[in-house]
Amino acid sequence: xxxxxxxxxxxxxxxxxxxxxxxxxxxxxxxLRLLATFVDxxxxxxAGFADTINAGPGIAERIAAARIVMEKTQNAAxxxxxxxxxxxxxxRYAGSHPWAARLPRKAxxxxxxxxxxxxxxxxxxxxxxxxxxxxxxxLMGQAAVVQLAxxxxxxxxxxxxxFRAIAPVEAAHRDLAHAGLAQRIAAGADRSALEASVxxxxxxxxxxxxGGSGTRQALLHxxxxxxxxxxxxxxxxxxxxxxxxxxxxLTPGA
Amino acid sequence: xxxxxPLTVTEVRKTIRDAVxxxxxxxxxxxxxxxxxxYLTFRRDFDGEELRRSYSICSGADDGLLQVGIKxxxxxxxxxxxxxxxxxxxxxxxxxxxxxxxxxxxAGRSRHLLGFAGGSGITPIMSILRSLLAREPKSRFTxxxxxxxxxxxxxxxxxxxxxxxHMGRLNVIHVLEDDAQEIxxxxxxxxxxxxxxxxxxxxxxxxxDGAFICGPEPMMLGIAAALRDHGLDDAQIRFELFASSQPGxxxxxxxxxxxxxxxxxxxxxxxxxxxxxxxxxATGETLLETALAGSVDAxxxxxxxxxxxxxxxxxxxxxxxxxxxxxxxxxxxxxYVLSCQAVPVSARVVVDYDQ
Numbered sequence: 001x002x003x004x005x006x007x008x009x010x011x012x013x014x015x016x017x018x019x020x021x022x023x024x025x026x027x028x029x030x031x032l033r034l035l036a037t038f039v040d041x042x043x044x045x046x047a048g049f050a051d052t053i054n055a056g057p058g059i060a061e062r063i064a065a066a067r068i069v070m071e072k073t074q075n076a077a078x079x080x081x082x083x084x085x086x087x088x089x090x091x092r093y094a095g096s097h098p099w100a101a102r103l104p105r106k107a108x109x110x111x112x113x114x115x116x117x118x119x120x121x122x123x124x125x126x127x128x129x130x131x132x133x134x135x136x137x138x139l140m141g142q143a144a145v146v147q148l149a150x151x152x153x154x155x156x157x158x159x160x161x162x163f164r165a166i167a168p169v170e171a172a173h174r175d176l177a178h179a180g181l182a183q184r185i186a187a188g189a190d191r192s193a194l195e196a197s198v199x200x201x202x203x204x205x206x207x208x209x210x211g212g213s214g215t216r217q218a219l220l221h222x223x224x225x226x227x228x229x230x231x232x233x234x235x236x237x238x239x240x241x242x243x244x245x246x247x248x249x250l251t252p253g254a
Numbered sequence: 255x256x257x258x259x260p261l262t263v264t265e266v267r268k269t270i271r272d273a274v275x276x277x278x279x280x281x282x283x284x285x286x287x288x289x290x291x292x293y294l295t296f297r298r299d300f301d302g303e304e305l306r307r308s309y310s311i312c313s314g315a316d317d318g319l320l321q322v323g324i325k326x327x328x329x330x331x332x333x334x335x336x337x338x339x340x341x342x343x344x345x346x347x348x349x350x351x352x353x354x355x356x357x358x359x360x361a362g363r364s365r366h367l368l369g370f371a372g373g374s375g376i377t378p379i380m381s382i383l384r385s386l387l388a389r390e391p392k393s394r395f396t397x398x399x400x401x402x403x404x405x406x407x408x409x410x411x412x413x414x415x416x417x418x419x420h421m422g423r424l425n426v427i428h429v430l431e432d433d434a435q436e437i438x439x440x441x442x443x444x445x446x447x448x449x450x451x452x453x454x455x456x457x458x459x460x461x462x463d464g465a466f467i468c469g470p471e472p473m474m475l476g477i478a479a480a481l482r483d484h485g486l487d488d489a490q491i492r493f494e495l496f497a498s499s500q501p502g503x504x505x506x507x508x509x510x511x512x513x514x515x516x517x518x519x520x521x522x523x524x525x526x527x528x529x530x531x532x533x534x535x536a537t538g539e540t541l542l543e544t545a546l547a548g549s550v551d552a553x554x555x556x557x558x559x560x561x562x563x564x565x566x567x568x569x570x571x572x573x574x575x576x577x578x579x580x581x582x583x584x585x586x587x588x589x590y591v592l593s594c595q596a597v598p599v600s601a602r603v604v605v606d607y608d609q
Contacts, residue, residue, distance in 0.1 A: 010471050013475045015471060029607070032555060083561060085352065096558045157493055
């Protein structure tokens, strides 16, 4: 439109892109990668958690777990619709991968993604029972809250809108996990097992914020697809997640 | 995937010298239920090449009409055709309405929305303000409308009529770049500074609930900055770029044609972010695999041919796609491939991720 204004300058000044027709190829690729990461993580998270519904100790817990599975799947659908506007086959997408597939509990893949989907590495690890799932949801739920705060500022307006609608849903999942953990502790859950779960999930959630390559971060920053640095996100999560655990007498370094 | 549906043109009305309002009749109106502010993407064949263009709907949600505004763009094939040759009875093809330059309406609400339009950027805002005035009897709309001169103002009479019908609920401030007006403030460009002046004396910005901006990029940036200065946040400020607009659209890079492939091996010449690399591909390897093996930061996500993240364009040579669930025929005709599914079949392939 305006030949004197570059995309970089436009985005740096807080400009928004509003439709698939006005993004550049590089922007398109990075945006789709970001959206696919969210969709795949949500689908994998929901699929992995679905099996745990039956492990819920009571009806209320099972309803909470089923609700989390349903709403994470809805969140995936919402973002997948945006990918569909860029050409992604939304009908085939869910069926294209085994979202419930997990690695062995002892696998150590760091921040490495699988070959076949873009789920965050943490969603490649299996849950080990109800209490473990509650701890994982509390830690990862907080990570989602931190991540979504940044996603709401991204320069692709339709995606920022969608993430704005998703953020309170994810925050509610974290709150359900918090209530779930309180319930388990009141019911006399095995504290050393809970501590072991925290030790297991803490580092695996922590690497989700990425940040390995400085050039990649600079690229995303320049495109307005990321505002807070990976390091700042991780420390924001560490503070909040530690506070979430504190009330239960659990600590990350336990 | 994109699905195009037929629409019969029932009226083509000139609004100003170089813009028309086209009224469309869908076969099944339910397919074209729209949220005010959304646009339609049309496709049409011009001399064997399919063109797709998006135009905003300008009718209101309760007008019982589907209308788009099409302003002729200098050198624009589709818009020129629509302004000079399109006639009632013609059948166009369009996708269902899309776009998120919208708001929810609620009859019980009392709010004040602000619109900023530059030239033909008025089209989606017309739809929004018409719908607001019709659906929310207690709400108000203030439009700041920038044009070159008095002769280029689209929907001038319609806006006057709406002002008279909805007394006191629609306020229109015309800002003209070239034509002098009684008040100096209403002449020139709508910049951040001019917005600040408008907010100081003419618009009660403290009581504005949301703003819609559609126009040239520098104008939108200035307005958005001024709105942020006055306390509006990102969720309250809606942008709409002209659908085909792309700030700083890159000039088409020239395709390289050098180097003969060594017999047996496939040479892949790959451009990404302006840098070109020459790679050697193993037999049966996809373009994406070759790129990643060569430490090129090529984009991808699903690796299954469904998400389209890895799209690139083949400029020279031939590839075969194992599967394709994401690209449409017209994209394939232009040489676009999914690099996660594309295996070279010629000795040399030149691909570009930047197009």
